[in-house]
Amino acid sequence: MPPRVLVPLIVACALFMENLDSTVLSTALPAIARDIGEDPIRLKLALTSYLLSLAVFIPASGWLADRFGARLVFRAAIGVFLLGSILCGLAGNMEQIIVARIVQGMGGAMMVPVGRLVILRTVPKSELVGSLAWLTIPALVGPVVGPPLGGFITTYFHWRWIFWINIPIGILGLVLATMFIPDIREAVRTRFDSLGFVLSGMGLASFVTGSTAFGLDIFPRPVIFALLGTGAVMLIAYWFHARRAAAPILDLTLFRIPTFCVSIIGGSLFRVGVGASPFLLPLMFQIGFGLNPFHSGMLTFVSALGAIAMKISAPPILRNLGFRTVLIINAVLSAAFVAAPSLFTPQTPWGFILVVLLIGGFFRSLQFTAVNALGYSDIDNERMSRATSMTSVCQQVALSVGVSIGALTLESAMRLRGGTELLPADFTWAFVLVGTMSFLSFLVFLRLPPEAGAEVSGHRRQGLVVPDPVIEMREKA
Structure with missing residues (x-):
């Protein structure tokens, strides 16, 4: 297997471990709370502490990769994440779990942007779409695989195995990273x-x-x-x-690059809706429809199949249509599927739900791949580490805002009807609202010129001269 394929796979496996761990814990929280004699609501601080750790340490990831080399930092990130996983599995009270999750977050904060940086600096821009597609799959598969896997492990084994299963995966990742991840670093060192x-x-x-x-x-x-x-x-x-x-530490001048700016703003709007879906769907299936966590997770798992199907479809689609056309049309299609669960009721046939989630997973994955590739299309190698840090920060903020909007909408709908428990009808407004947020992203993508990111997508129009936005910006300066 050539390195340009193997490196994205190694990074994708590490990111899958991080994404999976984040969602598996949610299902296991009640069992963990019972085992350590803690209130499940208070134990949700274990989720918040992980997000807090990510937010603090992601901005430093680019500088660390430039200073000490991407391979060393990526391996260290896996090691720190494994240490946090072991500590979580050994924890006997809430305080120990929170500290262990903070350690995990430190590792996760380095794995995501540094792993992406390795790909961006080793893969030619003409092959970037296919490589980044591998990184889209963990982000979509993790949240849908997590709930059924967490329910299965908690029900038939013990909740501590949720963290210990990371050990063999992480060790394999360390070995493969040592063998195949190149030692990339910047020659010019800057002060922290x-x-x-x-x-x-x-x-x-x-x-x-x-x-x-x-x-x-x-x-x-x-x-x-x-x-x-x-x-x-x-x-x-x-x-x-x-x-x-x-x-x-976070380079705001990156927003002067048109493709990066559009990618971040449009992508953030889109992620608000998509970020709320893994939060809303399990709640609707379990609380609204009365399914157990395992059946709920198996129902949402089908969207992962759509994401995998996108892997082979994204490069030819972008090559034939270009970034602008794909992002505009697909934003509308994806938003429609984000809002589609507003039509689900307990009587809706499971076959219909599966088809909607399957097709929606494909279109969302295509949009993620296109947005990510567009954002890096005009970034030079010198600024690539700063671009990955900024992108990771914006993605994390957008996803957390999506969860917040979804939760607030559910609460508002419940209070407006004077209820104290969620009903299936309460989820209608939540899905409509987050779908609308994703839909608005198409207005941002309208700003793109037809030739945007042509070097990455391979899309060319006959007689069209493709400008370089970075060169134009420097000439104007």
Whole structure:
């Protein structure tokens, strides 16, 4: 197997481990709470602590990869994640689980952007779409495989195996990374932006924790608003700092590149809807329709098959139609399938639900692949590490906002009818709203010129001269 195929597969397996672990825990929380004698609601801090750790350490990942080499940092990230998994499996109380999840988050924060960076710097841009498609699958498969796997392990084995199954996968990943991941690093070293790390870390941690807490009912509303306010103040302070810093930890000048800017803004709007779906669907199937966690997870698993089918379809689709056409049309199609579960009722045939989720998984995966590839299409190697850090941060924020919007809509629908328990009808408005958010992303993609990202997609129109946005920007400067 050639390295250009093997490297994306190694990175994808590591990202799958990270994505799977994040969703498996949700199903097992009640069993863990019973075993350690803790309140399940309070134990949800284990979920929040992981997100907080991600938000703090993702911005530093690009600098670390440039300074110490992508292979060393990627291996270290797997090792730290494994250490956190072992500590989670050995934990005997809530405090130990929270600390272990923070350690896991430190590893996960490095695995995602550094793994993506390895691919971006080793794969030619003409083959980037196919390689990035492998990274789309873990992000979509993990959330749908997690619930049934978590339910199966918790029911028939023990919840500690949820964390211990990471050990053989991680060891294999360490061996393969040592053998096949190239040692990529920047020749020019920059000073670490300590102040920017503190401001961005505190700002993102407060904002992500506050927005996610809306969906977890962990903190009182005044505390949540205080977290969101603190996060906003810190991020504004970082914006002023980044304008003066020589090498800010999050490079805001990347947004001057048109394709990157459109990818981040449009992709974030799209991810708000898609990020809410793994939160809303299990709730609707279990609380609204009365399915158990295992059957609910098996029902949503079919969307993963659609994501896998996209792997071989994305390159020819983008080559024939180009980024602009695909992103505009597919944004509308994907949004329709994000909103489609609003039509589901307990009487809806399972076959119809499976078909909708299968096709929706294909279109969502295609949109993820196209957005990711477009964002890096005009980024040079010198700024690639900063671009991966910025992209990972924006993705994490968008997904947490999606969960928050979905939860708030459910709560509002329940209170408007004066109820105290969720009914199937409450989910209708939630799916419609997040589907609308994803639909609005097509307005952003309309700004793209027809030739956007042509070097990556391979799309050419006869007689069309394809400009280089980065070169044009430098000439204008």
